Amino acid sequence: MPRPHSSHLNTTLSVKPDSYVGIYQSGAPNSYAGIARFTATTGIKPRIVVYYSGWFEPFKANFATTAAKHGAVPLVQINPKNVSLAAIASGRYDSYLTSYAEAVRSYRGPVILGFGHEMNGSWYSWGYRHTSPADFVAAWRHIVTLFRGLGARNVTWMWTVNVMHAGRSIAQPAPWWPGSKYVTWVGLDGYYYQPSWKFVSLFGPTIAAIREFTHAPMLIAETSAAPTTNQPAKIADLFAGIRLYGLLGFVWFNSVHIVDWRLTTPGAIAALRRGAEMHRRSAS
Numbered sequence: 001m002p003r004p005h006s007s008h009l010n011t012t013l014s015v016k017p018d019s020y021v022g023i024y025q026s027g028a029p030n031s032y033a034g035i036a037r038f039t040a041t042t043g044i045k046p047r048i049v050v051y052y053s054g055w056f057e058p059f060k061a062n063f064a065t066t067a068a069k070h071g072a073v074p075l076v077q078i079n080p081k082n083v084s085l086a087a088i089a090s091g092r093y094d095s096y097l098t099s100y101a102e103a104v105r106s107y108r109g110p111v112i113l114g115f116g117h118e119m120n121g122s123w124y125s126w127g128y129r130h131t132s133p134a135d136f137v138a139a140w141r142h143i144v145t146l147f148r149g150l151g152a153r154n155v156t157w158m159w160t161v162n163v164m165h166a167g168r169s170i171a172q173p174a175p176w177w178p179g180s181k182y183v184t185w186v187g188l189d190g191y192y193y194q195p196s197w198k199f200v201s202l203f204g205p206t207i208a209a210i211r212e213f214t215h216a217p218m219l220i221a222e223t224s225a226a227p228t229t230n231q232p233a234k235i236a237d238l239f240a241g242i243r244l245y246g247l248l249g250f251v252w253f254n255s256v257h258i259v260d261w262r263l264t265t266p267g268a269i270a271a272l273r274r275g276a277e278m279h280r281r282s283a284s
Helices: 033-042 061-069 085-090 094-107 133-149 199-210 231-245 266-283
Strands: 020-025 048-054 073-079 111-115 155-162 185-189 218-223 249-254
Touching: 020 033, 020 218, 033 266, 048 218, 048 249, 061 073, 061 094, 085 133, 094 111, 094 133, 111 133, 133 155, 155 218, 185 199, 199 218, 199 231, 218 231, 231 249, 231 266
Parallel strands: 020 048, 020 249, 048 073, 073 111, 111 155, 155 185, 185 218, 218 249
Antiparallel strands: none
């Protein structure tokens, strides 16, 4: 095993509430152009930029470097699609993970890493009803331990669950918790699908459930509002909810996935701009 990197950088991210407005934009990480267009359209420079990474994909250091030049931190959600989590925990994929950890360490800037997000939902191979919580926890702990052993200390580890909905195949998050030693931030994914939905009812029950076992800083790691929900009102509700619960901020999913979640109307763009300006003032 390679020797850990000898130098130490202060790559600890701020955990002040109401600090982050982030973006996922289709095209990332192959291009930063969509994120640049988002900034040009909204006037908002995101502090977090997201991309999703398949198993065996290398760390995209060029994208991370570009993000840093724009004042943003990369958030990478590593998705172990159709990969045995027990095999990950046993060390079968350590050569891949070692290469990834060394690339992240060499980048030297802060990186937020997630693994197997929304594992308490039933729609991914690594999640509920497909993989046991014990195997997930073992894989998570193995990955974090390996990265730390290789000196990749510039990582903020974000454990991300989906909000719980009545009548949907979503489990309580507690069994999937790796333990405070292995998690830096908690991520929470949830979307405004219906006009009647509010932050308190959408996110509140899951926040309460998570707060029973950890008080780690929490970020809304994926969110958006369907066009039929009155996006400007939902954006205002989102910012208000972040402040009410003392969360770090949120990442807006500005892409098309089943629903067109993008900000396209002047009203929605103006609402995000207003909220971000208040957000910036409170964080300064």
